Amino acid sequence: MTQDSGSADDPLHTEAEPIWKRDFPYEAAEEEEVTRREFARYLTLGIGAMAAGSVGLAAWTQLRTINTGEPxxxxxxxxxxxxxxxxxxxxxxxxxxxxxxxxxxxxxxxxxxxxxxxxxxxxxxxxxxxxxxxxxxxxxxxxxxxxxxxxxxxxxxxxxxxxxxxxxxxxxxx
Ligand code: FES
Structure with a gap:
C-alpha cells in the first residue's frame, strides 16, 4: 500500500514531483480550470439550495396562514x-x-x-x-x-x- 510519507527512502517520492501530484496529475492551467468548474458547480448548487429554501419557506408561510388557535x-x-x-x-x-x-x-x-x-x-x-x-x-x-x-x-x-x-x-x- 502506497503512503505519502514524503520520505527520501520512498522510491516513488522525488523533490520535483510529490506523490500527491502523481495521484492528481493536473497541470497548473487545468488545475485552475477544475477550480473554476468546481466553483461554478458549488455556486449553482448553492443557488439551487437557496431557491429551494425560498420555495419551501413560501409554502410553509402559506400553510401557516390557514390558522392558529384552538376552536x-x-x-x-x-x-x-x-x-x-x-x-x-x-x-x-x-x-x-x-x-x-x-x-x-x-x-x-x-x-x-x-x-x-x-x-x-x-x-x-x-x-x-x-x-x-x-x-x-x-x-x-x-x-x-x-x-x-x-x-x-x-x-x-x-x-x-x-x-x-x-x-x-x-x-x-x-
Ligand atoms: S396606524 Fe400606526 S399603529 Fe396603527
Missing amino acids: RPVVALHRVAIGETFLFDYPTPQDPAVLLRLDDTRVVGFSQKCTHLGCVVYFEPEESRWHCPCHEGNFDGSSGEVLSGPPTSPLGKIELEVRDGTIWALGREV
Whole structure:
C-alpha cells in the first residue's frame, strides 16, 4: 500500500514531483480550470439550495396562514346586538381580539392589533371601519382590508362561526 510519507527512502517520492501530484496529475492551467468548474458547480448548487429554501419557506408561510388557535366558544350570539362589537382574546390571553356582528347570522372577527405598529383598533360604526388612532390607520369593517393610513396589511382575521346560538372562534389567520 502506497503512503505519502514524503520520505527520501520512498522510491516513488522525488523533490520535483510529490506523490500527491502523481495521484492528481493536473497541470497548473487545468488545475485552475477544475477550480473554476468546481466553483461554478458549488455556486449553482448553492443557488439551487437557496431557491429551494425560498420555495419551501413560501409554502410553509402559506400553510401557516390557514390558522392558529384552538376552536372555542366566545360569547352567546344574543349578547351582541347587530352592528355592535364584542372584545375577547384569541388565541391566547395576550392576543386582544374583537368581533363585529354584521346581521342576524353573520359575525366577523379580527385581531385588535393594528398591523402598522400594534396599537389597538376601534370600530367606528358611522364609517363602518376599524380605526387606529395612533397614526390614523383605517381598515374595512367587514373585511379588515386597509382603507387608508400607514398600514400595509389587513387586520389579522379570526375565523368565527355561529353554532347553536353561540359564536365560536375557530382559528386565526396570521
Ligand atoms: S399603529 Fe396603527 S396606524 Fe400606526
